[in-house]
Amino acid sequence: AHLGADGYSDLLQHQLNMASELEALLSQKNWRVQRPSLLPVLLIQDPGLNLANEQSSRYLCWIDTLQAEHNTLLSVVQNGDGQDCIRVCISNFATSLASLQDLARNLERIRRMAK
Numbered sequence: 001a002h003l004g005a006d007g008y009s010d011l012l013q014h015q016l017n018m019a020s021e022l023e024a025l026l027s028q029k030n031w032r033v034q035r036p037s038l039l040p041v042l043l044i045q046d047p048g049l050n051l052a053n054e055q056s057s058r059y060l061c062w063i064d065t066l067q068a069e070h071n072t073l074l075s076v077v078q079n080g081d082g083q084d085c086i087r088v089c090i091s092n093f094a095t096s097l098a099s100l101q102d103l104a105r106n107l108e109r110i111r112r113m114a115k
Helices: 004-028 055-070 097-114
Strands: 032-034 041-045 073-078 084-089
Touching: 004 032, 004 041, 004 097, 055 073, 055 097
Parallel strands: none
Antiparallel strands: 032 041, 041 084, 073 084
16 A cells, blocks of 8 residues: 555566566576566576485575575475476565676576585
């Protein structure tokens, strides 16, 4: 009620735009990116990493650490094909391109450490 319909529409549009920006950033780094809905949610996969093997426990710990350190909504889920993916949710209205670039850098760091 405080923002009105236009205010909420603007907030949601910003989050959707940020999801598109993150999709572009991660695609450039060879992450497999899926947008399963019109919401600001991405499912990402590293084509070279199998989350079902023993490496995955370290990888998942790093994802948990990244989530805690950067107040980022990340989780591991299965996509519609039953493959493990990292789900990234853009839920903060203050998300900026700089914060997305930071997230992409950290995902790349984790990716390198997991291999």
